[in-house]
Amino acid sequence: MAIVIIFIVHWYLTIFIHSFFLHRYASHKQFTMSRGWEKFFYIMTWMTLGSNYLSAYGYGVMHRMHHAFADTKDDPHSPKFSKNVFEMMWQTRTRYNNINYQKIDIDEKFTSGAVQWHAFEKIADTWYSRLFYAFAIIALYAFLATAWWQWLLLPIHLVMAPIQGAIVNWFSHIFGYRNFELKNTSTNSLPFDFLLLGENYHNNHHKYGSRANFGGIRWHEIDITYQIIKVFNFLGIVKLKKPVTVNLKTTVPGPSLEVEEKVAKRV
Ligand SMILES: [Zn+2]
């Protein structure tokens, strides 16, 4: 059972770093942190994403473009312009590489203030590093797997971060409910986001990109990553910016609006 526990713990550490550092910090700057903590979380990104390592620069810039061009032909990833999830993910990979290795010209508004640590990238963003990490995971299975079916987790384990990205970028632009009518197709794809620590409240997030709390519009929308950020803020690891005011007039009318108003005043 050790493999199953390692898999679950690794899944949540990966999505936490993805959401906390790459998404909310590197791309949206919803809070600030010292250069020392930034380096610490850069290293944590390598330790958790490993074989799927993503640069905070490449991710941050690409994601800013997703918000600016969501569901248009310039969107780095949109289900509207892909036949299936695999095609969309392959396009995302190509566009990420073009951005990260500066193969294309990008408007300064997307790169301004982007997080970068060149010296570390030279180690973390290499095929040696990716292969080393992948072999380490395979070795873990070889030592700890106690039943054949546990090996079925290995292919998922090796591409955990792209799977998490695909869940948000595909399913949270197709299925689910909307609190806000927007020009893009974003949805909140799970009523309680137990899989992706807040990332599935994607419609809320597209409406208020600079708001650190992705949930809190409806009573059941609990954003676990935001709860952890509040603890980090209390401990002085990060400094949250002024809370964003939520305008409920733009919400889709529904029976729970009265409850929403009460909740929204606290966010
Ligand atoms: Zn989106």
Ligand SMILES: [Zn+2]
């Ligand atoms: Zn975002």
